Amino acid sequence: MLKRKSIICSLLLFLTAFGSVAFAAAAVTTTPPYASIVAYNSNSKTPNSPNISTIGVLDIINMTPWDISVGPGLATTPMLPGMTTVQWTPFWLAGFHTPNSANTTNFGGSFAYHSYQVALSNLNNAWVLKNSAPNTAQPTYYDTIPIIFNSNSFAQAANTAALNFTATSSAGFAGAASPGAAPYPATAISFGDGTNNYGWESNDTVAGSASPNVTQFLTIEGLQGGKTWKPITNNLGGVVGNPGVGGSTPGANVSSPTYLTVAGLVYPDFSSVAGDNENLDLVVILQSGGHGDMQLLFLAVPTFNDAFLPTAGAIKR
């Protein structure tokens, strides 16, 4: 009896998860906020060696009380092919309150926090990801993984939020910032709130004519929840000596870009969506600090003490 129930439940979960992907894609009706980092960059000045960071591993860490589904929900679907050294398939990370580890698809299943580590490959070359982007002058590849918060079934619902995690890779961006200037290896997308979008490009990574460049980005983009997701604009770095361009456009509340290697989104008071009434914000941070480690961090921060938002509560640091 139990087995039969388990099979039925599994099928339902499978179907629900499969359906959620389509739902996720269809739910985007406006340009959502996003945040990106430069994960790796090499050029002719330092051929085949990184000048921002190496990528040895990608840590995905859930330190929230919410279960988080990572992947399209098809258990056999490898994710980010060409980026990893091993097959990496969808999984979910339990929230730290979850006491039950019986479900082996839950990486962790116990108190504290749960995490997953992806061993990456092709450190000195472009990741040849699954999809080739259209309308690009140079080879550009990408792959996207939907991430559903407060779900262990890969399904979106009224009490969940979602975002896309996208890896983009190119060998040889060649655009020039201005006529006659040397070609820049990359235009790094930085962040935007859906209306006001900003980016940068730097000749610190300028290419030589004979050597293709490798530039790889990681991006998170609000999906379900739309513009409830906010780019983190406080306490996460910025352009030195530049106040940013916030306010130049009606409705702009983006005052400065993030670090080139650290960026994040926040979903204020996600607790109210999840239904727990704990006044916790969902914070998602991408970082590539160097020395082989990169992180995709899922954090729960009390709204009362979340200085990522201009409206943080009474306790200030």
Add this chain to the structure above:
Amino acid sequence: MYFFKRTKTMLRNGLPYKATLVLALLLAINSFSGAAALAAAAQPNTISAQAIQLQTYGTLPVMIFNLTQSPINFGVSSDHSANYISGGYPIAIGLSGMFNPQSTGDTIAFPNVTTPFVPADGVVSASLMPAVIGTTTAGTTTYAANSKWSFMNVFNFFPSWSGSVNYGKTQYGAFGAINSLGATPGPVGPQFTGAPNVTASAQSMNAESKASIWMNLYGGTTTPIAEYTVNIQSLGGAVSAYQPNSSTQNPVDWLGVAMGIMGDIDSFCNPDVYDMAGVLYGLYNSFAGMFQTESDPLTTNQAYPAKYNGVTVSTASTTGTQLGTMTLVDGSVNYQMNVTTATTFLPIEQQNGVFAMTWRQAPQGTSVNERNSADTLIIVVINNGLYSSNSVQNVINKYLNGNSASQTSVAGVLPKSTKEQAADTFKILEILKAIAQKDPQDAKIIIDTFGFNGQYQKEKNNPAAIANMKASLKTIFAKHQREIPAIKAYLTKLEQK
């Protein structure tokens, strides 16, 4: 909090979770049992260094627990605070909130996770409330049931941002349209025309650094009575060697200490026990997972290339007229146990141990499901008096009262404490504190015997040694029975054959 309430509800409604609870407790006891077996084969300490291994790059998940009788305020600091301050980058993010170093390098004390809106003062609200609090009016020590989650915290620590990298001549401006995100990246290439050149920043870890987790112990006022510090070295800062594999015990021994105390708390609070069960089960699984998936001790592993130098528990000062220091009593490449020592008999509340353990796993070559990715730092502050009382309780109820109504573990080896037996731990703690007030030397004998690294911990499976310890304990109890009436019940048990 909701997620704990949810756990509670799940546990109340689901038989599997009840089974889970029982299993968790039994596993905890088994862990304790394993510790005993290992402890019996203790070898002399050959500790020659102070550091343990830790990879700190990027992020460091930290779990911290207060299993003492005292409130603890904790915060973090960095000797490169300017790097955080200039960019406003946080040094810690977690259940208490988000924290930046101030100009001194320190953050404020983290608010308690159950009350993130209340500043921690060490009295009314502390970063970590004690797992056990004394209620002298009731004559017993009780568990802080109204704030049962207040003795723990979990946060992400960023200890290694020692520098920043500037990228000059960065052109920065608005995109007219950007559709290059999400499922379908769009065109990339020249986007800016005539945008000004500015300098953009990237965080980096380009120098040695030292970050710390400081813990202040409080004794009823807003002035701390002791301070413990866990230092985290990055990129070789300040420490020349890490701790060799010279431990006298297994780290499970020390975790068993913590589990034993929490097991007593769990039993004592029955039937309002469901939340604790989740923690116990989770803790055990976390720890068990760590030891089942062998920690990789080598930084020369190609898949684990980062430099490191590790963690030290550097200082523990006790303020006032009674000064104490922290002494390393056991450790390996993966953990340390430091205990407070002093030339005089410190108040029992100040006799604590700081257990610090790191755990890591090579990113490849494993097929297990549980994959903690970044190195983890676990810190448990344990009161030696509480641990001694737990040991005495085990002696009385296990060895001297074999007909007690204890439950039997799966292996049938050790009894699980009943609620009454667990309560004994806290009653014995009150007795121990009363003895300490009247005759500190007698209290010292008990703690030296039954406390950290004491004879009981090393010889708990040796009946002859247990008999000697029982005789010594009986002598001390008999000496104080008139002045401390609560002793009588336990003296009676001790006198039973």
